[in-house]
Amino acid sequence: MNEKNIASHNASPSPDSVSPALTPMEEALQEAQKAGKRGEVPVGAVLLGPTGELLARSGNRIVELKDPTAHAEILVLREGASKFGSERLLECDLYVTLEPCTMCAGAISFARIRRLYFGADDPKGGGVENGVRFFDQPTCHHRPDVYGGICAQEASHLLKDFFAARRGDPRA
Numbered sequence: 529m530n531e532k533n534i535a536s537h538n539a540s541p542s543p544d545s546v547s548p549a550l551t552p553m554e555e556a557l558q559e560a561q562k563a564g565k566r567g568e569v570p571v572g573a574v575l576l577g578p579t580g581e582l583l584a585r586s587g588n589r590i591v592e593l594k595d596p597t598a599h600a601e602i603l604v605l606r607e608g609a610s611k612f613g614s615e616r617l618l619e620c621d622l623y624v625t626l627e628p629c630t631m632c633a634g635a636i637s638f639a640r641i642r643r644l645y646f647g648a649d650d651p652k653g654g655g656v657e658n659g660v661r662f663f664d665q666p667t668c669h670h671r672p673d674v675y676g677g678i679c680a681q682e683a684s685h686l687l688k689d690f691f692a693a694r695r696g697d698p699r700a
């Protein structure tokens with residue numbers, strides 16, 4: 529795991545809860561699970577503000593909204609920017625359970641996200657470590673720090689189970 533001090537000791541004692549808090553990626557996994565139950569490809573994302581505050585969380589809503597761009601990342605960037613009060617999410621960090629696609633990598637760059645944490649690699653549809661590797665292109669003007677492989681097994685199990693169930697379902 530190359531997860532960096534997300535909860536550095538004594539930095540921010542949780543004021544509103546004594547129960548062990550979920551890590552942002554665990555929250556993103558919950559969003560992915562919920563998306564799967566709605567019949568969406570189970571991908572979830574969480575956006576944190578500069579001091580680690582939650583700005584937005586969502587799963588995919590492509591089917592629900594009949595919107596091909598309603599990927600979890602896009603939805604949290606939109607909601608987060610609105611809450612943050614700026615189209616530039618400076619010092620904000622994004623957690624997503626699957627390697628972002630090219631569209632989302634572009635949006636993450638435009639939003640000036642500071643750090644991108646993602647779960648499973650996506651050799652078929654990813655645009656960060658795979659495919660066009662958007663952040664490595666000279667036409668990319670902001671590259672976030674990228675940390676892959678966070679809770680990757682859980683994230684890819686969710687996806688595998690979802691597609692296996694769908695293949696087994698004649699209505700799918």
Ligand SMILES: [Zn+2]
Pocket residue numbers: 599601628629630631632633
């Ligand atoms: Zn995407």
